[in-house]
Amino acid sequence: MTLPVPTLARLAPALAEAFRDCHFTVTGLEDALGAEAVAALARSDAASVRRRARSAGPTGILVRLFILGDALLETEVAAALPGVPVSDGIAAGLWWRPNPPEGTLRSIVDLRPVDTGHGTRWVFADVDGSMVHATTRPDHVLGVGQATLSLLRITPTSHADSVLDLGTGCGIQLVHALETARTATGTDITPRCLELAAATLAINGLDGELLAGPWFEPVGNRRFDRIVANPPFVVGPSDPGHSYRESGLALDGASRTVVSGAPEHLTENGTAVILASWVERRDTDWRSHVSSWIPAEGVEAWVLRRDTSDPELYVWTWLTDEGMDPRDESTARAADAWLDHFEDEGIDGIGFGYVYLRRIDGASSVLCEDLTHPFDGGLGDEAEAYFARTAWLRAAADRQGGQAQALDATVFTVSPDVHLHVSESLAPDTGGPGRRISGSGDPGTGESGWGDPGTGESEDDGSGSTAAAGSVIVERVTGARWRHEIDPLTATLLRGARMGALPLEDLVVLAAAGAREDPEALAEPVRRVAADLFLHGFLVPVGVPGVLPPGVHTAHPEGRADA
Incomplete structure (x- = not known):
C-alpha cells in the first residue's frame, strides 16, 4: 500500500496535539516565558526571547524552533513532537537538516499561537524576517503582521452567514471568520499561500473553501454576506515584486480593483471591509479620488483615512520591509527609481485607511473623512451602526417627504457615551476676548456649528487667525471616539436633547429663543x-x-423615534 505523501495539512493534527501537550499556546507562552519576553516577541526582539526560551522546557523548544528559527537537535524536536516523524516533516516542508551542525533541524516555516478573540489558534507562515535572517522569497507568505491585526480589529463581530477572504495569505482571516460564520471562502493567486492557509485551517480543526486565482475571478458571480480584504496595496510601479504586497498594477490599482469590484459580490445589506492605499496629489482632493472608485448605484461607502506618508518615508519603509539595507548602493538605486516614478506621476503623498462598503438599493453615497486619532476596539461594529443610521435616515426621508422634514420631526437623544467639556484659555488677555465661529459641520473636520448668534462675527487678532478665549468640546468616549469643537448654541441643543422628549424642530425654537435669534433662519x-x-x-x-x-x-429605550 502506498502511503499518502506528507503535507503540512496532513501533519497539522499531530502538531496541534503536541502543541497542547507542550503548552505552546498564547497563555502557555505567557506562563513559560513571562510577560517581558512576550512583549519582546511583539517587538521582534529575538535576543531577549531566546534568552528566556532556553530555560522554558518544551514550550521554549517550540518557540526556538518555529519562531526564532534556531537549529535544534533532532532528539529535542522528536521529544517535543513525538507524533511527527522527522522524515515526514522534511518531506512536507516543515523543516530541513542544515549541515553543519550535524544532527539538527531548522524550521522552514513560522508557526506560532495567536488569539484573534476566541482563544489560541495556530498560524502557518513563512519565516519572519524580523526574527530570522532570511531572504524574502517572491511568493513569501506573511504571518500575523500589523496590517493583519488591523483588519482583524476593524472587522464587524456580528454573525455573517458567508464570508469571502480575498487574498487569504496565511489564512488567519478565514480562521477568524469561521468562529462565527457558517461558510468561509479564501482566494489567492499564490500556490504557497493556499498551501499554508490549508495547513492553518487544518491545525485549528476548521473547514474552509480555498480557491486559486486573481481578484474576484475564482468566485465567479457568487455573493457573500461579508468580504474582508488586505490586498497587496503597496503603491508603486507596475513591476510585480513580492506577491503579498505588490499586485503588478500601477500605483493604487490594487486598492481600486478591490474597492470597485467588491459591491457586485455582496448580498443585499452585505458589508465589505478593506484595507486600502491611494495616491494623493496637490491638485486633487483625496476624497474625490477614492470616491471615484465607488459604483454610482447600489453602494453606501464609509472611507476612513488613517495616515498619509510622504514619498521618501513611504519608499524607505517598504524597501527596508523586504530586508534591503538602506546603506547599500543597490537600495539607493531602487529608492531613486521608485521616487522618480512618483515624481513623474505627480504624487505628493500616499494615503492609507479603511474602506467600508454596504450593498444597498438606490444611488450610491460616500462619506470620506479622517480618523487619525486613537480609537477603541470595535470599529467594525461602529461601521455597522453607521450604516444602520444612514439606512434609517434614508427611510425616514422617504416617509416624511425629504431629509429636512425627517430631521425636524425626529425626537433625538444623546448617546450615553457623549461627554461635553468647556475649555478656557489661560493665555494673557492681549486685547479683548476673541470669538470663534465654528466650521461648516463637516464631520471630517472635527468642527460642528453654524456660528455663534449670540456674539456676532469673529474678531481677528491681527495674525490672520481668530483668537479664542474658550471653546466647547463634545466627544464620544467609546468606539471611534469622535471629537467635535462646537459653538454654544450647538451645546444648548445637545443639552436639550438629553431628555429625549422634543423633536428637533421644537429644540431649535427653544435654543433660538434663548439666543434671541430667528428660529427660521x-x-x-x-x-x-x-x-x-x-x-x-x-x-x-x-x-x-x-x-x-x-x-x-x-x-430612553421606550421613547418614540419621530412624529
Missing part, C-alpha cells in the same frame, strides 16, 4: 449640524434599534 444650519452629529453617533433617534454606538444603551 437657524433651522437649515441646525439640520446640517444635527445630521453630522447623528452620523457620528452623538445624536440618536429615540427608540430606534441598531443605530446606537456599539456597547452603549439608550437612556
Whole structure:
C-alpha cells in the first residue's frame, strides 16, 4: 500500500496535539516565558526571547524552533513532537537538516499561537524576517503582521452567514471568520499561500473553501454576506515584486480593483471591509479620488483615512520591509527609481485607511473623512451602526417627504457615551476676548456649528487667525471616539436633547429663543449640524434599534423615534 505523501495539512493534527501537550499556546507562552519576553516577541526582539526560551522546557523548544528559527537537535524536536516523524516533516516542508551542525533541524516555516478573540489558534507562515535572517522569497507568505491585526480589529463581530477572504495569505482571516460564520471562502493567486492557509485551517480543526486565482475571478458571480480584504496595496510601479504586497498594477490599482469590484459580490445589506492605499496629489482632493472608485448605484461607502506618508518615508519603509539595507548602493538605486516614478506621476503623498462598503438599493453615497486619532476596539461594529443610521435616515426621508422634514420631526437623544467639556484659555488677555465661529459641520473636520448668534462675527487678532478665549468640546468616549469643537448654541441643543422628549424642530425654537435669534433662519444650519452629529453617533433617534454606538444603551429605550 502506498502511503499518502506528507503535507503540512496532513501533519497539522499531530502538531496541534503536541502543541497542547507542550503548552505552546498564547497563555502557555505567557506562563513559560513571562510577560517581558512576550512583549519582546511583539517587538521582534529575538535576543531577549531566546534568552528566556532556553530555560522554558518544551514550550521554549517550540518557540526556538518555529519562531526564532534556531537549529535544534533532532532528539529535542522528536521529544517535543513525538507524533511527527522527522522524515515526514522534511518531506512536507516543515523543516530541513542544515549541515553543519550535524544532527539538527531548522524550521522552514513560522508557526506560532495567536488569539484573534476566541482563544489560541495556530498560524502557518513563512519565516519572519524580523526574527530570522532570511531572504524574502517572491511568493513569501506573511504571518500575523500589523496590517493583519488591523483588519482583524476593524472587522464587524456580528454573525455573517458567508464570508469571502480575498487574498487569504496565511489564512488567519478565514480562521477568524469561521468562529462565527457558517461558510468561509479564501482566494489567492499564490500556490504557497493556499498551501499554508490549508495547513492553518487544518491545525485549528476548521473547514474552509480555498480557491486559486486573481481578484474576484475564482468566485465567479457568487455573493457573500461579508468580504474582508488586505490586498497587496503597496503603491508603486507596475513591476510585480513580492506577491503579498505588490499586485503588478500601477500605483493604487490594487486598492481600486478591490474597492470597485467588491459591491457586485455582496448580498443585499452585505458589508465589505478593506484595507486600502491611494495616491494623493496637490491638485486633487483625496476624497474625490477614492470616491471615484465607488459604483454610482447600489453602494453606501464609509472611507476612513488613517495616515498619509510622504514619498521618501513611504519608499524607505517598504524597501527596508523586504530586508534591503538602506546603506547599500543597490537600495539607493531602487529608492531613486521608485521616487522618480512618483515624481513623474505627480504624487505628493500616499494615503492609507479603511474602506467600508454596504450593498444597498438606490444611488450610491460616500462619506470620506479622517480618523487619525486613537480609537477603541470595535470599529467594525461602529461601521455597522453607521450604516444602520444612514439606512434609517434614508427611510425616514422617504416617509416624511425629504431629509429636512425627517430631521425636524425626529425626537433625538444623546448617546450615553457623549461627554461635553468647556475649555478656557489661560493665555494673557492681549486685547479683548476673541470669538470663534465654528466650521461648516463637516464631520471630517472635527468642527460642528453654524456660528455663534449670540456674539456676532469673529474678531481677528491681527495674525490672520481668530483668537479664542474658550471653546466647547463634545466627544464620544467609546468606539471611534469622535471629537467635535462646537459653538454654544450647538451645546444648548445637545443639552436639550438629553431628555429625549422634543423633536428637533421644537429644540431649535427653544435654543433660538434663548439666543434671541430667528428660529427660521437657524433651522437649515441646525439640520446640517444635527445630521453630522447623528452620523457620528452623538445624536440618536429615540427608540430606534441598531443605530446606537456599539456597547452603549439608550437612556430612553421606550421613547418614540419621530412624529
